[in-house]
Amino acid sequence: MLKILIADDEILERKAVAKIIKGSKLDVTVIGEAPNGRIAIEMAEKFKPDIIFMDIKMPGTDGVQAVKAIKKFDPGIRFIMVSAFNTFEYAKEVMQQGVKEYILKPSSKRDLLDSLQRVAEEIISERKQQEEQQNLRKNLNRAVSIAQKEWVSSLLMNQVQDMTFDEWSQLLGVEITSGYMMLFTLKPTSETELTSFEKEKWYNWLKKTLKSIVVKHEIMVGAIMDTQVPVLFLCKISAEKNQFRTNAETIIENLYLLFKKENMKADMRIGIGLPYTYAHELTKSYHEAVLALEELLKTPNRKFLFSSKQGTAYEMPSDSEIMKVEKKLLDSVRQGDVNQVMLIFDSFVSKHGTLDAKTSFIKKSFDELFILISRMLHDLGINSERIPNLEDSGDIRTLLESGKTHLLAVVQHVQVWRNNHAKGMLQKAKDYIETHYAEAITLESAAEYVELSPFYFSKLFKDRFGLTFIDYLTEIRIKKAKAEMLDPGKSMKEICYSVGYRDPNYFSRVFKKLTGLSPSEFRKATVK
Numbered sequence: 001m002l003k004i005l006i007a008d009d010e011i012l013e014r015k016a017v018a019k020i021i022k023g024s025k026l027d028v029t030v031i032g033e034a035p036n037g038r039i040a041i042e043m044a045e046k047f048k049p050d051i052i053f054m055d056i057k058m059p060g061t062d063g064v065q066a067v068k069a070i071k072k073f074d075p076g077i078r079f080i081m082v083s084a085f086n087t088f089e090y091a092k093e094v095m096q097q098g099v100k101e102y103i104l105k106p107s108s109k110r111d112l113l114d115s116l117q118r119v120a121e122e123i124i125s126e127r128k129q130q131e132e133q134q135n136l137r138k139n140l141n142r143a144v145s146i147a148q149k150e151w152v153s154s155l156l157m158n159q160v161q162d163m164t165f166d167e168w169s170q171l172l173g174v175e176i177t178s179g180y181m182m183l184f185t186l187k188p189t190s191e192t193e194l195t196s197f198e199k200e201k202w203y204n205w206l207k208k209t210l211k212s213i214v215v216k217h218e219i220m221v222g223a224i225m226d227t228q229v230p231v232l233f234l235c236k237i238s239a240e241k242n243q244f245r246t247n248a249e250t251i252i253e254n255l256y257l258l259f260k261k262e263n264m265k266a267d268m269r270i271g272i273g274l275p276y277t278y279a280h281e282l283t284k285s286y287h288e289a290v291l292a293l294e295e296l297l298k299t300p301n302r303k304f305l306f307s308s309k310q311g312t313a314y315e316m317p318s319d320s321e322i323m324k325v326e327k328k329l330l331d332s333v334r335q336g337d338v339n340q341v342m343l344i345f346d347s348f349v350s351k352h353g354t355l356d357a358k359t360s361f362i363k364k365s366f367d368e369l370f371i372l373i374s375r376m377l378h379d380l381g382i383n384s385e386r387i388p389n390l391e392d393s394g395d396i397r398t399l400l401e402s403g404k405t406h407l408l409a410v411v412q413h414v415q416v417w418r419n420n421h422a423k424g425m426l427q428k429a430k431d432y433i434e435t436h437y438a439e440a441i442t443l444e445s446a447a448e449y450v451e452l453s454p455f456y457f458s459k460l461f462k463d464r465f466g467l468t469f470i471d472y473l474t475e476i477r478i479k480k481a482k483a484e485m486l487d488p489g490k491s492m493k494e495i496c497y498s499v500g501y502r503d504p505n506y507f508s509r510v511f512k513k514l515t516g517l518s519p520s521e522f523r524k525a526t527v528k
Contacts, residue, residue, distance in 0.1 A: 002120055003031045005049040007040035007066065008082065009058040013105070017053055017082075020109050026120060037061030037069075044070045049077060051119055056083040067099065078119045082107065165234070165279050176218065179234045179282050180244070180275040183289040186227040186266045187297070194266060199227060202264060213254045216247065223453070225378050228293075230286060235275075244275045245306060252304050269296055270304040283323060287368050294367070326369060333373055334459070336415040338408065345407055366403045373410055379453040382417050425450040426464045429457070430472075437476045438500045443469045477501070478514050485523045492519050 004021055008014045014033045021030055031047050034040035038061045044052065052070070056063040067079055084105040101115045165176045186202050188194050203224040210219055210231065222230040235247070252270060259268055271293025273285030288307035296305040325344060332340040429450045433441065446469060447457035461469050477499040484495040493504050501507035511519050 002026075002028045002050040002123060003047065004028050004116075005032050005034065005040065005043055005047065005052045006030060007034040007037065007052060007058070007063065008055040009035055010055075011035070013055070013082075017112065020112055021116065024113055024116075026113070026117060028116070028120060037063060037066035040066045041069045044077060045073060048074065050123055051078045051080065051116070053080050053082055056081055071098075078123060080115050080119060165277070175236045176234045177236055178244075178275045178277050179232060179279065179285070180248075181273040181282065181285040181289045182231045182233065182248075183271045183273075183286070183293050184229045184231065185269050185271075185293060185297075186264075187269055188266045190265065192265075194227065198264070198266070199224065202266070202268075203229060205262060209255060209258055210251075213258070214251055217251075223379070225375055230289070232282065248272055248306070256303060268303070269293060271296055272304060272306045274307050290368060290371055326372070329369070330372060330376060333407070333411055333414060334376060335463070336411055336417075338411050338415070341407060341411050342404070345404060366399070370406065370410075373407075377410070377414075379455065382414065425452065426460060429461065430465070433469075433473055434476055437473060437480065438498060440500070441473070473500075474510060474514065478511055481507075481511065481519070482515075482522070482526075485519070485526065492523075495519070 006014050006017050006021075008017070014035075018030045018033065021028060028051075031049055032043050034043050036058045040052065040054065041061070043049075054063040054067060058066075061069075063081060063083075067081075070077055078101075079099045080101040080103065081099055082103055082105060101119055103111050103115050165179070184206060186194060186199065206229060207221045210221065214233070217233045217235040219234070220232040222232070233248075256268070271289040271291070273288035273292065276282060276285055285307075292305045292307040296302055299305075329341065329344045332344055429446050432446055432449050443458060444454050447454040450457065452460070458469055461467075461472070465472060467475065481495050481499045484490055484498060490498075492508075496502075496504045496507040499507075501510070508519055511517075511522070515522055517525065
């Protein structure tokens with residue numbers, strides 16, 4: 001309901017205007033009356049009306065002066081100027097203040113209400129546009145956040161190979177020449193474990209703070225897993241070591257200064273991977289950040305640690321085939337294919353030189369692999385607490401056997417999940433689509449409904465039903481549309497809206513693509 005203030009030095013005029021407004025069917029209410037411009041200013045500041053009926057000629061502060069003063073502290077208030085003087089100079093002066101409505105005394109009831117209705121409709125229309133823009137911005141921000149999490153998650157599992165820095169530059173509108181990963185973790189300062197609320201609070205703080213202090217880079221914050229958060233930094237700076245370290249240290253120092261003010265009952269630790277000039281190499285930077293963080297957690301007094309290619313602790317395989325094998329292995333684990341996993345695992349081990357390699361190097365390679373698998377299980381919603389940990393006896397043969405046993409336990413766990421829990425969740429998702437097909441449902445909303453990440457929900461849905469989410473949704477909508485067409489009393493536009501489409505032309509194109517006939521042609525062929 002819009003709030004109205006009436007400012008006029010003539011009490012009978014104020015009462016007459018108020019009576020007309022109160023007797024109208026418009027969704028408005030009179031919140032006060034002001035006998036002069038000075039009081040009108042005070043009441044406007046106090047009650048914040050939406051519309052003010054303002055008499056131009058009043059003793060002391062006149063209507064034009066009052067409009068100027070009010071617009072300084074609330075430019076959104078609309079004015080309907082009222083005057084017994086039909087002169088251009090008065091109209092010109094109020095028009096310069098953005099006032100569009102001007103009515104003469106004595107004004108008829110019709111003129112007054114027509115003027116009020118025009119202003120009210122303008123306000124309502126503007127507010128509706130603002131609300132739509134806010135919703136659009138909110139949905140866009142949410143979509144961007146989801147996309148960033150999924151891209152980082154895909155990157156960590158070496159499943160994104162086709163995005164170059166040039167393409168990122170075009171997409172983000174800034175020059176990108178290199179990128180690197182940081183891995184953040186929160187470590188409690190006491191023996192008490194962090195609560196889910198504390199972790200989520202830190203995660204939200206980290207996202208917000210990084211985006212406020214990182215000005216020279218573009219960042220993508222991945223999903224939190226337990227207390228670890230991967231962050232991708234895309235930057236214009238050279239990948240040259242000293243420049244990279246200087247910029248990263250500045251970010252970290254500023255971050256820690258703000259972290260201290262939060263008084264969290266935990267310490268924040270950061271492992272930093274090296275920068276790379278090719279996007280497909282960013283997985284290496286993540287692996288390095290993981291290993292740097294592991295080393296860092298052994299040192300109680302250090303807050304962050306950079307990866308170094310010097311020494312065994314941070315040595316990375318030089319053969320790119322290792323990453324390809326790793327990707328195949330992760331895909332096979334997700335499918336629960338024991339035979340394929342065992343074959344690929346042997347290939348993975350052979351890439352590391354097996355018996356010729358150092359035991360510590362193999363152990364760290366296994367640790368990296370199982371960290372990636374653990375993240376994948378987490379995103380799938382699989383509880384991996386019952387899977388035995390990888391044991392390190394110091395003997396390379398025992399280590400390899402332990403790695404294979406551990407991997408086999410993971411795959412068997414995934415098999416059970418796929419046969420039971422996943423099957424039920426995907427059927428639940430299918431039922432959700434069939435119930436809500438007429439609404440603006442998305443892959444993200446369906447994934448959220450079954451508590452899976454959109455990335456894995458999409459993969460599992462395609463594996464299970466042989467169709468992508470959008471293809472299945474389209475199939476359901478067109479099937480329902482065909483059934484609706486049997487009712488000759490329903491127009492094509494009605495049918496279009498009833499099955500979830502908002503654009504009849506787009507509905508027609510989709511229908512023809514799927515059936516080979518336009519909706520009208522299909523109806524003629526089926527309805528006799």
